[in-house]
Amino acid sequence: MDDLKQKITNIKKEFEEQINYATEEKHLENIRIAFLGRKGKITSLIASFKMLPVEQKREWGPLLQELKQFCQSLYTKKQVSLKQATGSSQQKKKLHFDVTAYKPNQQYGSLHIYTHLTQKLEDIFISMGYKRADGTEIETDYYNFSALNIPENHPARDMHDTFWLTIPGMLMRTHTSTIQIHAMEQQELPLALFAPGRAYRNEATDASHNFMFMQVEGLFVDKNVSMAHLLGTAQAFLQNIFGKNDLNIRVRPGYFPFVEPGVEIDCSCPFCSNGCSVCKHTTWIELLGAGLVHPNVLDSCGIDSSIYSGFAFGMGLERLAMILYRINDIRLFHSNSLNFLTQF
Incomplete structure (x- = not known):
């Protein structure tokens, strides 16, 4: 039981650290796959849990469920944060766009x-x-x-x-x-x-x-x-x-x-x-x-x-x-x- 708690604690800490350092949506997606993907650490832990006796499942089930919800919630918040930051950056680019800039090779339609x-x-x-x-x-x-x-x-x-x-x-x-x-x-x-x-x-x-x-x-x-x-x-x-x-x-x-x-x-x-x-x-x-x-x-x-x-x-x-x-x-x-x- 103590080993399981330690694993959960370590995974939480590792996930949280990596999430905090993520600066791009692509990087964030790689973290999600590494932990919550089909072959991720949390998914593998839950898969091994299915082989345990019923009594241990009752003890371990809530802990694993709490871990998954915690990581999923943290991922969602970070995802929203990165999208807002990206949108703000794009908006700044629009504000500084030079509408008088020359665009070469512009073709226009004409009457036959x-x-x-x-x-x-x-x-x-x-x-x-x-x-x-x-x-x-x-x-x-x-x-x-x-x-x-x-x-x-x-x-x-x-x-x-x-x-x-x-x-x-x-x-x-x-x-x-x-x-x-x-x-x-x-x-x-x-x-x-x-x-x-x-x-x-x-x-x-x-x-x-x-x-x-x-x-x-x-x-x-x-x-x-x-x-x-x-x-x-x-x-x-x-x-x-x-x-x-x-x-x-x-x-x-x-x-x-x-x-x-x-x-x-x-x-x-x-x-x-x-x-x-x-x-x-x-x-x-x-x-x-x-x-x-x-x-x-x-x-x-x-x-x-x-x-x-x-x-x-x-x-x-x-x-x-x-x-x-x-x-x-x-x-x-x-x-x-x-x-x-x-x-x-």
Whole structure:
């Protein structure tokens, strides 16, 4: 019995001394393992106690229990004390933190070039009296083709050009002209809108083509709208987007099922006067497909084509961005290259 009391006294003294000298939580944890762990001194003492006769267990039990509680209590108090000391030290560091200190290699997020350019176009068109219109990217056969005067045997309906869905008559829109049809059906005349958005076509991806691309289209419908209104609007827009008041345009015949007559509008190169790599040394840049809205399109939207007329135009946002910022590969727009994306 006396030997046990002496062991308990020695363990208490040793534990208390080591606890008092502990200055870090890691050191404290090592002490706990050495005494209260599965192979610790107190645990081993309790394990040997289980082999004793019942009478000795009654005498030794309370003493061992008191030892364990004493050590556990001392450990807990020391643990709280060290945590408070650590917290106080960290708080002092915060108080002396220099908020003006330079931190190198700090990277910031930025808007995508699509967003930048769309916002720029929005500012231009709104200043010209247009309103922005948006629509769904999944469309019906009717709104994507039939309402736009594209008959059933037109090549654009072919499986090789259009992403058809498994739901009959549903597809990924091949142009943002679908937004114009919805607007002409739902909104009052006169109507002036521009519609930016994604379009999808089953094309092989290369430096100048992609299966998903951005389009921007414009529409104006009113009485007595003529080709002169279209050309004046196109020239004003192009002069604004390139920041060149002396920019000229030229018109070439073009075919689009939803306009008649159809034209393609080029602008004089804003970067040169004698030819450069942007205009391919022709001094002209192809940009817009346009024309007067076909009477069949107006009639399909419930607009009397004998009273009202209109013009429409469209362009690829990527092509415009590639010209403005001298980008030579359309695939960069959808890449995760921060070197490219953070330039805008």
